[in-house]
Amino acid sequence: MPRNACRKLVRTLIAGGAAALLIHVGVASLLAADPVIKVPAGLPPVPFPADNPPTAEKIALGKQLYFDKRLSRDNTISCASCHDPAKGYSNADQFATGFKGQKGGRNSPTVLNAAYNNFQFWDGRAGSLEEQAVGPIANPIEMNLTLPEAVDRINKIPGYKEQFQKVFGSDATEDNIAKAIASYERTILCGDAPYDRFKAGDKKALSPAAERGRVLFFGRAACSSCHSGPNFTDNAFHNIGVGMDAKKPDEGRKTISKLGGDTGSFKTPTLRDIAKSGPYMHDGSLKTLKEVVEHYNKGGVPNEFLDEEIFKLNLTPQEVDDLVTFMKEGLTSSSYPDHKMPELPK
The missing domain is CATH 1.10.760.10 (Cytochrome c-like domain)
Structure with a gap:
C-alpha cells in the first residue's frame, strides 16, 4: 500500500x-x-x-x-x-x-x-x-x-x-x-460563535469578509480537511512541515507510535477561539494567524513525510486576509470561559 x-x-x-x-x-x-x-x-x-x-x-x-x-x-x-x-x-x-x-x-x-x-x-x-x-x-x-x-x-x-x-x-x-x-x-468550553449562529440560520452572523473566508476554509483552501467537525479538529496527526527544516527536527508523534510515517506529525488543534491562543504551531514559531495562513499558502515546508493535504494554495493577499478574518471573527466565542482563580483551601 x-x-x-x-x-x-x-x-x-x-x-x-x-x-x-x-x-x-x-x-x-x-x-x-x-x-x-x-x-x-x-x-x-x-x-x-x-x-x-x-x-x-x-x-x-x-x-x-x-x-x-x-x-x-x-x-x-x-x-x-x-x-x-x-x-x-x-x-x-x-x-x-x-x-x-x-x-x-x-x-x-x-x-x-x-x-x-x-x-x-x-x-x-x-x-x-x-x-x-x-x-x-x-x-x-x-x-x-x-x-x-x-x-x-x-x-x-x-x-x-x-x-x-x-x-x-x-x-x-x-x-x-x-x-x-x-x-x-471538561468545563473549559468555547462555542456559540458567529459561525455557529450562521450555521443555525442567521445569515447576518458573519461579516462579508468572514463569509468569504468561510467559503475558502471549507472549499479551495481545504482547511477543513483537518480542521473538521464541531471542534474544528480531526483528532489526528499531520506533518505540515513546521520545523522540518531544523538541523534536528522534532519527530512528534513518531516518538510515541514508533511509526516512521508519523515523523514530524503533530495533533490537529482546535480552532475555536484561536485568536486568543497564539503563538501557533507545536513549536510556537508562527506569531500570528496571518503567518499561519501564509505557511499553508506556500505549501508548508517540503519534506519526505509532508502530508498529502499540504500543497500550494495560490491564495491572493485578500483571500489570506479573509481566511484570517473568518478565524478571528467567526470562531470567537460569545461566552468565552474567562475563569478566575478561586479561593484556595488552607
Whole structure:
C-alpha cells in the first residue's frame, strides 16, 4: 500500500476513535441534558469516563487544584501558569517557563475544548484528560513535584483533605487528583460563535469578509480537511512541515507510535477561539494567524513525510486576509470561559 494511502487509513482509524471513546466513557456521558456541564451552542455533549462522572463539588475541587501553585516543588507554578484563561488557556509565549526558569521545546497547547480530544499533548502521549492532568506535575522541567509528594502535600492541607473526603470518600490520591482536575478541564468550553449562529440560520452572523473566508476554509483552501467537525479538529496527526527544516527536527508523534510515517506529525488543534491562543504551531514559531495562513499558502515546508493535504494554495493577499478574518471573527466565542482563580483551601 502506498505510504500516503496507508497514513490516510491510519488517520481514518484514529478519527474513528471517537466512536470507541463514546463506548469507553459509558452511556451516561451522552446525556445532553446533564445540568453539571453547560455546553455552548455548536458543541456536542461532553464525554467523560464512566468512572469519573462530573459533579459540581468535584469540578470546584479540580478548579482549585488547577490554579494552585502548591502543586509545584517551589510553589511558583500551577496548571494555569502555562494554560492561562487570560491567554487562550495557553501562555502567549513560544515555550512555557517551568521550574527554575526551564523551558521545554513545545508550545503550551490550549485546554479549550480539550474535553473532546481523543489524545492529549501535541504528540498524543496521553489518552485521556485524567492521564494528562498529572503529567506536568511530575515533569522535572514543568512543576517538578513527584506524584507521591503532591499527594502528601495536598493531604496536609485541611481544606483539601475535607473536600477530598466529601467528593471521593477518601484522602487525596494520584488517581482522584487526576479525576478532579480532568473534571474541571471538561468545563473549559468555547462555542456559540458567529459561525455557529450562521450555521443555525442567521445569515447576518458573519461579516462579508468572514463569509468569504468561510467559503475558502471549507472549499479551495481545504482547511477543513483537518480542521473538521464541531471542534474544528480531526483528532489526528499531520506533518505540515513546521520545523522540518531544523538541523534536528522534532519527530512528534513518531516518538510515541514508533511509526516512521508519523515523523514530524503533530495533533490537529482546535480552532475555536484561536485568536486568543497564539503563538501557533507545536513549536510556537508562527506569531500570528496571518503567518499561519501564509505557511499553508506556500505549501508548508517540503519534506519526505509532508502530508498529502499540504500543497500550494495560490491564495491572493485578500483571500489570506479573509481566511484570517473568518478565524478571528467567526470562531470567537460569545461566552468565552474567562475563569478566575478561586479561593484556595488552607
